[in-house]
Amino acid sequence: MNENEKTTENKILEASNTVFIRKGYSGASMQEIADEAGINKALLHYYFRSKEKLFRAGFSNVFSKFVPAVTEMILSDKSFAEKMDLFVDNYIDxxxxxxxxxLFVLQELNRDPDNLFALMKSSGMQPQLLIKVILEEMEKGNIPKGDPRHFFINLLGLCIFPYAARPLMQRIFFDNDQEAYDAFLLERKMVIKNLIHKMIDQK
Amino acid sequence: MNENEKTTENKILEASNTVFIRKGYSGASMQEIADEAGINKALLHYYFRSKEKLFRAGFSNVFSKFVPAVTEMILSDKSFAEKMDLFVDNYIDxxxxxxxxxLFVLQELNRDPDNLFALMKSSGMQPQLLIKVILEEMEKGNIPKGDPRHFFINLLGLCIFPYAARPLMQRIFFDNDQEAYDAFLLERKMVIKNLIHKMIDQK
DNA sequence: GTCTATATGGCGATAGAC
DNA sequence: GTCTATCGCCATATAGAC
Incomplete structure (x- = not known):
């Protein structure tokens, strides 16, 4: 499906995601979204009545991109260590x-947490499943016992932070060299997997 | 100094930080800041000419709060492991x-990275110093060799992420129980220190 | 469905009285 | 220094022609 075959609705949704992600909710304007979509401002309201409704329509789509990495990992019948590797590789990709x-999610999460939480549930994400898997592994003695929530939040922080803080980190540590930072981010797959292995290693 | 003895300028700065942090730059309005400070909107412009200037005046103050944790750590003559412990304790506190x-920093970091970077430098933060310390420890053979930037970004991600993503994490994993999440956050001091020790442990 | 034109309101910023 | 009143602009949203 090339650019001309896209429905207007799809063009709007793509454009709105681009702009909302770039500028945040308050920073984005309907005019800018219309320009990005190559259509008129009034048409946005024809399709999605209000800015808030347009935002929500696009947001669920974005959020759901991260669901497969988790579910694929949980459903696989690999060992726990291999599941973690799979998760990190998928998630970083x-x-x-x-x-x-x-950054977009973090912003929205502050603006309207309830909305985000609702979207997360409707996107089919089930973080409790992962917690359950971790607890089972602890029971089986495959990994050290502890609060699985620390384990999971460690994992997320290690993966997500370098992306959320990119503009600053890239300037501080990489002379604002974009390619070097991209390479660094991909290196992190190995770094994080090694660290996870140390976390689940029994001494 | 009680509420009445504060200068108007200080009241404005406190109010602007409160509102900017709560709503982000675009989401905050001069009216809301004036209300928060208990003064008139025009007075904001009398003291700080523009919204942008008001923002910058308050921001440098906020950012500088995190400088002492780093410098205190670097200047101490403790072992590397102890330095790391010190850093984590100070930083989480x-x-x-x-x-x-x-979240505020992450938002601003996307809106105007150059401004943030300039503020960071003028606040006296010198991340290169920490990198240098880590490299020296690697040379001495006290910690495993590797890219010190991964080490540092791991550290930051582990500390910062649970705060930035709090509204979501608290809902998902703690039934939105604020006290429970606060306790969890403080527990993380130990969790992160243990993890750091595993990172610097030579097998 | 898509456009132009416009209504309506809030925004940042300024003028000017006190 | 502090206020009220207001300017000019741009935001979201709507009306109505085609």
């Missing part, structure tokens, strides 16, 4: 293709 | 007292 999403 | 700052 998805982040790398959608590098602006973390 | 500061985050805990200013829990909204991470």
């Amino acid at each position: 998805t982040l790398h293709e959608n590098p602006l999403i973390p | 500061t985050l805990h007292e200013n829990p909204l700052i991470p």
Whole structure:
């Protein structure tokens, strides 16, 4: 499907995601979204009545991109260590293709947490499943016992932070060299997997 | 100094930080800041000419809160492991007292990275110093060799992420129980220190 | 469905009285 | 220094022609 075959609705949704992610909710304007979509401002309201409704329509789509990495990992019948490797690889790849999403999610998460939480549930994400898997592994003695929530939040922080803080980190540590930072981000797959292995290693 | 003895300028700065941190730059309005400060909108412009200038005046102050944790650590003559412990304890304490700052910084970092970078330098932060310390320890053979930037960004991600993503994490994993999440955040001091020790442990 | 034109309101910023 | 009143602009949203 090329550019001309896209429905107007799809063009709007793509454009709105681009702009909302770039500028945040308050920073984005309907005019800018219309320009990005190559249509008129009034048409946005024809399709999505209000800015808020347009935002929500696009947002669920964005959020759901990160669901497959988790579910694929949980459903696989590999060992726990291999599941973690799979998760990190998938998650970083998805982040790398959608590098602006973390900041976008963090912003929205502050603006309207209830909305975000609702979207997360409707997107089919089930973090409790992962917690359950971790607890089972602890029971089986495969990994050290502890609060699985620390484990999971460690994992997320290690993966997400370098993307959310990219503009600053790239300037501080890489002379604002974009390619060098991209390479660094991909290196992190190995770094994080090694660290996870140390976390689940029994001494 | 009680509420009445504060200068108007100070009241404005406090109010602007509160509102900017709560709503982000675009989301905050001069009217809301004036209300928060208990003064008139025009007075904001009398003291700080523009919204942008008001923002910058308050921001440098906020950012500088995180500098002491780093410098104190670097200047101490303790072992590397102890330095890391010191850093984590100080950093998490500061985050805990200013829990909204991470998100605020991340937002601003996307809106105007150059401004943020300039402020960071003028606040006296010298991340290169930490990199240098880590490299020296690697040379001495005290910690495993590797890219010190991964080490540092791991550290930051582990500390900062749970604060930046708090509204979501608290809902997902703690039934939105604020006290439970606060306790969890403070537990992380130990969790992160243990993890750091595993990172610097030579097998 | 898509456009131009416009209504309506809030925004940042300023003028000027006190 | 502090206020009220207001300017000019741009935001979201709507009306109505085609």
